Each structure stands twice: as C-alpha cells, then as structure tokens.
Amino acid sequence: MRLLPLLLLALCGALAADLIExxxxxxxxxxxxxxxxxxxxxxxxxEYKPIFNSTPGARYPVTGDAWMSINGGYKFDSFYxxxxxxxxxxxxxxxxxxxxxxxxxxxNVVRSSYRVxxxxxxxxxxxxxxxxxxxxxxxxxxxxxxxxxxxxxxxxAIWKIKGGRV
Amino acid sequence: xxxxxxxxxxxxxETAVLLAIFKGQKKSLVIACSVxxxxxxxxxxxxxxxxxxxxxxxxxxPFFAYPLLxxxxxxxxxxxxxxxxxxLLEKVGWKRALAASFAANAASFxxxxxxxxxx
Numbered sequence: 698m699r700l701l702p703l704l705l706l707a708l709c710g711a712l713a714a715d716l717i718e719x720x721x722x723x724x725x726x727x728x729x730x731x732x733x734x735x736x737x738x739x740x741x742x743x744e745y746k747p748i749f750n751s752t753p754g755a756r757y758p759v760t761g762d763a764w765m766s767i768n769g770g771y772k773f774d775s776f777y778x779x780x781x782x783x784x785x786x787x788x789x790x791x792x793x794x795x796x797x798x799x800x801x802x803x804x805n806v807v808r809s810s811y812r813v814x815x816x817x818x819x820x821x822x823x824x825x826x827x828x829x830x831x832x833x834x835x836x837x838x839x840x841x842x843x844x845x846x847x848x849x850x851x852x853x854a855i856w857k858i859k860g861g862r863v
Numbered sequence: 864x865x866x867x868x869x870x871x872x873x874x875x876x877e878t879a880v881l882l883a884i885f886k887g888q889k890k891s892l893v894i895a896c897s898v899x900x901x902x903x904x905x906x907x908x909x910x911x912x913x914x915x916x917x918x919x920x921x922x923x924x925p926f927f928a929y930p931l932l933x934x935x936x937x938x939x940x941x942x943x944x945x946x947x948x949x950x951l952l953e954k955v956g957w958k959r960a961l962a963a964s965f966a967a968n969a970a971s972f973x974x975x976x977x978x979x980x981x982x
Contacts, residue, residue: 803866839866839867840866840867840909840910841910843866843867843870844870844902844905844906844909844910847870847874847898847899847902848899848902848903848906850898851895851896851898851899851902852899854891854894854895854898855892855895855896855899855951858889858891858892858895859892859951863951
C-alpha cells in the first residue's frame with residue numbers, strides 16, 4: 698500500500714512525458730541525403746529503432762536524393778541512416794528528428810539536407826547538415842520585407858512631415 | 864500567430880492609443896511615429912530575440928525563461944518607443960512620452976494574450 702503513491706507519481710511522470718510542451722506545436726521531419734551517388738557500391742536504408750525494443754525496427758530503402766519521412770512511432774524512437782557495403786560491417790548514423798517546435802517558429806515541417814561522409818579506417822559514417830528550411834523560408838523573407846517597407850515608409854513620412862527637421 | 868497579422872494588430876492598436884493621447888499633434892506625424900517605433904521594436908523581437916531564444920534549445924531552458932524574456936523585451940520596447948515619441952513629436956516631455964508608450968504597449972500586450980488564447 699505504501700508503494701501506491703510512488704506508483705501514481707511514476708505514472709504521472711510517464712503521462713507528462715507525452716504532453717506537448719507549453720507554447721509548442723507538433724512538427725514533421727523530413728531528411729534528404731544529397732551525395733549518395735558518391736557511393737555507387739553501397740546501399741542505404743532508413744532504420745527505425747523503437748526505444749522500448751532492443752531489436753532494430755523496419756528499414757526503408759533510400760534512393761537518390763528523395764525526401765525521407767523521419768516520422769512515426771513514439772516521440773523518443775530513433776531513426777538511423779544505414780550504409781551497407783559488400784563485405785563490410787554496416788555503418789549507421791543518427792538522423793535527428795524534431796517532434797515539436799516553439800510557437801515562435803512558424804514551421805510545420807522541418808526539412809534537412811545532409812551529406813554522408815564515409816570513414817574507411819573504421820567503416821563508419823557521419824552526417825553533415827548542408828541545408829534546411831530554417832533560414833530561407835519564404836515566410837521569413839516576407840516578414841523581413843514587411844518590416845523593411847514599414848520602417849522605410851514611416852521614416853520617409855516623418856522626414857517629409859517635419860520638413861527634414863529630425 | 865502569423866507575423867504580418869500580429870504586427871498589423873499591434874500597429875492598429877498602438878496607433879489608436881497614441882492618437883487618443885497625442886490629440887494636439889499632427890495626426891499624420893503620430894501615425895508615422897507609431898508605425899516607425901512599433902515596427903522597429905517588433906522587428907527586433909521577431910528577428911533577433913526569438914531566433915536567439917530558439918537556438919538556445921528552449922525546451923532545456925527553465926520554465927521562467929520565456930516569460931522573463933518577454934518581460935525584458937516589453938521593458939525595452941516601452942523605453943525605446945517613449946524615446947522615439949519624445950524625439951519626433953512636437954513638445955512632448957519624458958513623462959508624457961513614457962505614459963503614452965506604456966498605454967500603447969499595455970494595450971497590445973493584453974490584446975496579444977487575449978488573441979493568443981482564442982487562436
């Protein structure tokens with residue numbers, strides 16, 4: 698009976714871990730691998746690894762520079778890019794996944810492009826992010842244009858109304 | 864909420880408050896000053912403060928980080944906008960400029976909270 702409060706607390710913690718953070722919204726993640734053509738003898742897969750299961754989950758083949766969905770499952774499940782080369786152990790690299798973004802970030806989808814680097818000494822791979830929809834989204838360009846027009850327009854109006862006495 | 868929509872709501876509210884307070888001034892000058900001051904501070908918040916906060920991995924920051932940031936920004940906007948009104952409007956002292964800036968920013972802050980709760 699003494700364990701009941703502890704069990705309830707543990708349950709509360711588990712439930713709270715599933716809630717969306719305050720001032721945040723859920724987003725989807727997509728990844729693109731731009732230089733797979735540099736490894737013609739290798740095949741690539743996205744591997745889904747559930748957190749509560751020690752065995753790897755499903756694998757989805759990656760072809761060319763197609764956008765791959767890094768979504769699904771539980772929010773703490775992981776995704777990896779797997780490289781298979783004949784006669785060599787498989788190499789894996791973690792693919793970042795975004796579940797939520799703060800409401801200050803208007804994106805509903807995070808798209809990231811990566812370059813794959815292969816290290817023959819230890820047969821491992823790593824990912825280098827080479828682009829995303831974070832910095833050059835049309836909405837932020839539009840917002841910057843709105844601010845620039847309003848600032849310049851109002852400054853010009855003040856200058857004109859005050860006859861250049863500012 | 865969308866950047867452009869929230870900026871235009873801010874501009875409309877703050878300009879209305881300033882027009883009501885600075886009755887003896889040229890209306891066109893009050894409108895231009897209001898648009899200039901609000902766009903400057905709002906643009907700074909949107910393009911400098913928010914990206915800095917977002918890059919700092921907001922989910923790992925303490926719960927009071929965002930309210931504290933908003934409080935600091937509102938304090939800055941209050942003083943900066945008052946300074947612009949004092950400098951650009953005719954015969955306006957610090958007291959009146961600060962009071963007008965406080966009223967305008969309070970109106971848009973409350974409206975922002977109310978609209979945020981609705982949308």
